[in-house]
Amino acid sequence: MAVKLPIYMDNHATTPVDPRVLETMLPYFTDTFGNAASRNHEFGWKAEEGVERGREQVAKLVGATPKEIIWTSGATESDNLAIKGVAEMYREKGNHIITEVTEHKAVLDTCKRLEKDGFEVTYLPVQKDGRIDLDELRKAITPKTILITIMYANNEIGVVQPIAEIGAIAKEKGVFFHVDGVQAVGKIPVDVNKDNIDLLSISAHKLYGPKGVGALYVRRRNPRVQLAAIIDGGGHERGMRSGTLNVTGIVGFGKACEICQEEMPVESARLRALRDRLKEAIFTQLDEVYVNGSMTYRLPHNLNISFAYVEGESMLMGINDIAVSSGSACTSATLEPSYVLKALGVGEDLAHTSIRFGIGRFNTQEEVDYVAARVVETVRRLRELSPLYEMAKEGVDMSKMQWNVH
């Protein structure tokens, strides 16, 4: 069977809406379009039913109770609400927050803003495999620490943090634990109780739901977490997040979570096999390719590889019938190579050559084989063009070269 081009393999950026999710959403645009906050007529009640079913579905996926789910516009808002909400509410208790250097910008920039506001933030380094050191975490906790915020799995390298262990430490020390679960929820088992998570950010569009809707799990008991709202208004979502609910989005989000829960064992095994097949094909055909981050503690559908001596953007241009992304500076808004790879100790030269593959529900084995073949062919072609590859083959030690850094 011929593959249909272009191939989408950038499922950490976003995922397509599952057709079953879309089908569930459609009636809520035209027939069941009511405002879930309208308490005095049928239209409102029907919309509210959809919202509450969604709440149950999302809660069930992460082992929470429906009342602990707060709807947001997406995970960026969830991260902001969790971190700023705790910071403001518990300011009397302390002003210290612990996070890590490889977090998503939604967490890092929120922390940076709080620093301007008088908070102290510890940015834990990561080890070569991309995971934090639990001893460093323990050492960083002070009597002033009110929040630890660590992502479940990284969006670039797919590395999974020791969340249950961090949760146990947070609980023991009486510090709230927020987790950005965007890349992990729906893909690997996440349980707020087993993992001792107090706040969990989730996004619908990363798990085959629609864009523009997310959730924040907020623990209600043992311990109860209170949040200061960052959006004021009609007092929706128990006052924690005002604003008319995105009913269609919520209905789709719920359905997407239900599907993920039902299919996770089979789906994760299938994606892992595809990912390993891609890795195998690349590694057996090319020299000087390196996996970034741990292969052991990693999302099953992620692969992040540096192809030495081949710049990432030129690579993307060569495989332009495949949608993936790169840690190269040329592909980023800041013109800096990936800060995540830098934090792992990957040199900037190799960071520029990294490609992230995110395999998803709708990718096939034929697509994976096609991608592997195109990647190998493109790397070979670009290495023929690469002065660095030539020098490496001549045995020149490039680290000892004096480059004119511009």
Add this chain to the structure above:
Amino acid sequence: MAYSDKVVDHYNHPRNVGSLDKNDPTVGTGLVGAPECGDVMKLQMKINPETQVIEEAKFKTFGCGSAIASSSLATEWVKGKTVDEALAIKNTDIVRELALPPVKIHCSVLAEDAIKAAISDWKRKNATESERPAASSAAQS
């Protein structure tokens, strides 16, 4: 980001890819950029010592599509030109020809630097002791 047709053409069909013997006294080598910046260009020219005409030009580039296109274009342009004519090529000429967007202007600057570095390497090789110019700005191994 969308690339201009000319950039895509040079990327897909780079002109004059390859290497010349860097120890040949008639060959000037320019190696500019740095791996940690994401682009390195190597531009080589074989220059006739009598006529000062660039008879052959080869390049290899590690970098984005625009960097590859800029250096590919540079080899096309310098071929057949005299050294002085080649030195007159400006990065803005490359920007215009390839319709490079502002974020890619540095690729054209690098290509201009590579031309100058290759010529100054050639001049250094061919100068008598007394008229030896200052060391080239190209990276030295």
